[in-house]
Amino acid sequence: xxxxxxxxxxxNGRATIEITREVEAVLQSSDISRGLCHVFIHHTSASLxxxxxxxxxVQHDLENYISRLVHNGDPAYLxxxxxxxxxxxxxxxxxxxxxxxxxxxxxRLMFGTWQGLYxxxxxxxxxxxxxxxxxxxxxx
Amino acid sequence: xxxxxxxxxxxNGRATIEITREVEAVLQSSDISRGLCHVFIHHTSASLxxxxxxxxxVQHDLENYISRLVHNGDPAYLxxxxxxxxxxxxxxxxxxxxxxxxxxxxxRLMFGTWQGLYxxxxxxxxxxxxxxxxxxxxxx
Amino acid sequence: xxxxxxxxxxxNGRATIEITREVEAVLQSSDISRGLCHVFIHHTSASLxxxxxxxxxVQHDLENYISRLVHNGDPAYLxxxxxxxxxxxxxxxxxxxxxxxxxxxxxRLMFGTWQGLYxxxxxxxxxxxxxxxxxxxxxx
Numbered sequence: 001x002x003x004x005x006x007x008x009x010x011x012n013g014r015a016t017i018e019i020t021r022e023v024e025a026v027l028q029s030s031d032i033s034r035g036l037c038h039v040f041i042h043h044t045s046a047s048l049x050x051x052x053x054x055x056x057x058v059q060h061d062l063e064n065y066i067s068r069l070v071h072n073g074d075p076a077y078l079x080x081x082x083x084x085x086x087x088x089x090x091x092x093x094x095x096x097x098x099x100x101x102x103x104x105x106x107x108r109l110m111f112g113t114w115q116g117l118y119x120x121x122x123x124x125x126x127x128x129x130x131x132x133x134x135x136x137x138x139x140x
Numbered sequence: 141x142x143x144x145x146x147x148x149x150x151x152n153g154r155a156t157i158e159i160t161r162e163v164e165a166v167l168q169s170s171d172i173s174r175g176l177c178h179v180f181i182h183h184t185s186a187s188l189x190x191x192x193x194x195x196x197x198v199q200h201d202l203e204n205y206i207s208r209l210v211h212n213g214d215p216a217y218l219x220x221x222x223x224x225x226x227x228x229x230x231x232x233x234x235x236x237x238x239x240x241x242x243x244x245x246x247x248r249l250m251f252g253t254w255q256g257l258y259x260x261x262x263x264x265x266x267x268x269x270x271x272x273x274x275x276x277x278x279x280x
Numbered sequence: 281x282x283x284x285x286x287x288x289x290x291x292n293g294r295a296t297i298e299i300t301r302e303v304e305a306v307l308q309s310s311d312i313s314r315g316l317c318h319v320f321i322h323h324t325s326a327s328l329x330x331x332x333x334x335x336x337x338v339q340h341d342l343e344n345y346i347s348r349l350v351h352n353g354d355p356a357y358l359x360x361x362x363x364x365x366x367x368x369x370x371x372x373x374x375x376x377x378x379x380x381x382x383x384x385x386x387x388r389l390m391f392g393t394w395q396g397l398y399x400x401x402x403x404x405x406x407x408x409x410x411x412x413x414x415x416x417x418x419x420x
Contacts, residue, residue: 002175002278004243035282036318036414038176040243042252044192050378052324052370057358061367062374064356069209069349076204078197087201090192094202098190098255099241101379103284103320103412110412112322115378132243132250134176136276136416138282142315142418144383178316180383182392184332209349216344218337227341230332234342238330238395239381272383272390274316276416 003030003135010128011046011121014067014085016059019131020116023102024109026133033107035137039117040099042130045089046121047096053116066092072124082123089122096120104137143170143275150268151186151261154225156199159271160256163242164249166273173247175277180239182270185229185262187236193256206232222263229262236260244277283310283415290408291326291401294365296339299411300396303382304389306413313387315417319397320379322410325369326401327376333396346372362403369402376400384417 005026011017023039041048052058070091073084080086100117103110111117121127145166151157159179167177181188192198210231213224220226240257243250251257261267285306291297299319307317321328332338350371353364360366380397383390391397401407 004174004245034284036416038241038243040241040250042250042255044190044252044254049374050324051374055359055361058367058370061357061359062371065350065354065371068356070205074205076208077201079195079201081195087198090198091202091205094189094191095235095375097237097377101241101318101320101381103318103414105284105412110320110322112324112410114324115322130252132245134243136176144314144385178381178383180381180390182390182395184330184392184394210345214345216348217341219332219335219341221335227338230338231342231345234329234331235375237377241381270392272385274383276316 001032001137003032006130006132008128008130009119012126014121014124015063016118016120018053018116019119023117023133027104027135030135031139032135032137033140035104036101037104037109038101038134040132044093045123046119046129047093047098048100049096049118049120050100050115051118052114054114085124092122141172141277143172146270146272148268148270149259152266154261154264155203156258156260158193158256159259163257163273167244167275170275171279172275172277173280175244176241177244177249178241178274180272184233186269187233187238187260188240189236189258189260190240190255191258192254194254225264232262281312281417283312286410286412288408288410289399292406294401294404295343296398296400298333298396299399303397303413307415310415311419312415312417313420315384316381317384317389318379318381318414320412324373325403326399326409327373327378328380329376329398329400330380330395331398332394334394365404372402
């Protein structure tokens with residue numbers, strides 16, 4: 001069985017947003033109880049990660065770390081039409097993930113106790129972001 | 141339905157090469173119209189990324205960024221049999237992707253407007269690179 | 281056909297461990313000969329990579345590189361309850377992979393000559409790590 005849905009999420013500018021619940025909702029709207037759930041983001045300046053969802057400081061530290069690793073407005077960038085965060089956003093996306101697959105069992109995403117799925121908005125401004133969720137599996 | 145093909149691509153040394161069209165060609169040679177398309181590179185010194193394909197400066201800036209992040213010929217490297225770019229190529233591969241999955245709808249890769257799939261050659265010399273494309277899905 | 285098994289592996293503290301053989305064993309316990317094999321790690325302070333498995337110096341150099349890129353005990357970290365390697369482990373995980381998919385042909389993982397799958401323990405202490413292997417494919 002194959003289920004495929006495209007969803008749109010609003011961001012509030014540069015930050016991570018947990019989207020585990022939104023992807024679980026797509027999974028639960030399908031009849032698939034066992035298999036794989038693939039999440040793809042249709043953008044090159046926002047990305048996906050799986051990380052700890054218990055302590056908000058993790059999100060703060062991830063953003064702080066990557067903003068020191070990838071500078072906004074680096075004078076070496078040739079690509080800067082959309083501002084100092086434009087090329088930085090593409091680099092941050094390439095160093096993280098455009099797509100992530102999660103195993104499904106008993107109709108649920110098989111995340112570990114502390115795992116959550118996050119959309120990482122890399123642009124400074126708020127954006128509307130499209131994701132496609134594809135679930136491939138069986139109804140047990 | 142499952143389609144699996146291995147293709148070989150030539151690189152011209154360290155640089156990104158867009159391979160969206162080559163993967164689309166495999167997809168179109170199958171009868172699958174909806175599902176997932178998985179691309180795997182059988183090497184540890186070349187990798188895959190999804191990034192912006194409208195402005196060539198993005199490719200220039202990505203290469204420039206990663207070559208400053210991962211130095212050729214770092215005296216700390218123990219693994220240097222094949223030259224100063226050998227270990228740097230393995231690190232660059234680990235920081236990016238060996239495999240990427242893209243959703244398929246209406247027989248096409250569901251890329252966003254500005255997204256393209258790139259092979260990133262991390263060695264300085266030209267190489268022949270093998271990729272396996274696996275498409276799993278349905279004919280609508 | 282769909283096969284899904286969860287396995288547990290012991291680590292000895294911060295280092296990479298090759299797990300190609302353990303994943304091959306799951307594949308061989310299934311009847312699937314062609315398709316895709318997905319490996320997911322249920323943790324946020326250990327991750328997966330595909331890299332060269334011929335020269336152990338590659339593993340040494342990867343660990344040395346990332347420990348210089350992501351500092352233990354950085355005073356900027358707010359998240360440090362479990363010690364100086366806690367937040368560093370989350371960052372190292374985000375810069376590598378939580379899940380990897382490998383094509384399957386003739387009942388084997390289709391790795392290139394020099395490729396191996398590694399679990400990367402990012403905590404200093406030994407841990408028990410859970411992974412789920414999901415194989416989706418056909419019996420030829």
